[in-house]
Amino acid sequence: MSNKKYEEIEREIDKLKAEKNKSSVLSGGSAAFNIAVELVSGVIVGVIIGLFFDNLFDSKPAFLIICLILATIAVFRSIWNKYIKNNGA
Secondary structure (H helix, E strand, O other), rough: HHHHHHHHHHHHHHHHHHHHHHHHHHHHHHHHHHHHHHHHHHHHHHHHHHHHHHHHHHOHHHHHHOOOHHHHHHHHHHHHHHHOOOOOO
């Protein structure tokens, strides 16, 4: 491969790396917003399902606590898989 072709490929790689870094900086705020929305919505869904089962079986705090714990675990697992495990090192 000629030296000129090699330099052209290097410039293209540098250009792509710069674009990737620029886009990751801009998406940092949206990733934080997505994590916050997932946390809040997951907890709300857990509370709603827990209250529904508590009213259905007339066992006031039991299902609320169980569903809240399960929803929180599910949300943290989802966040771990989406943002930390796939984007880490």
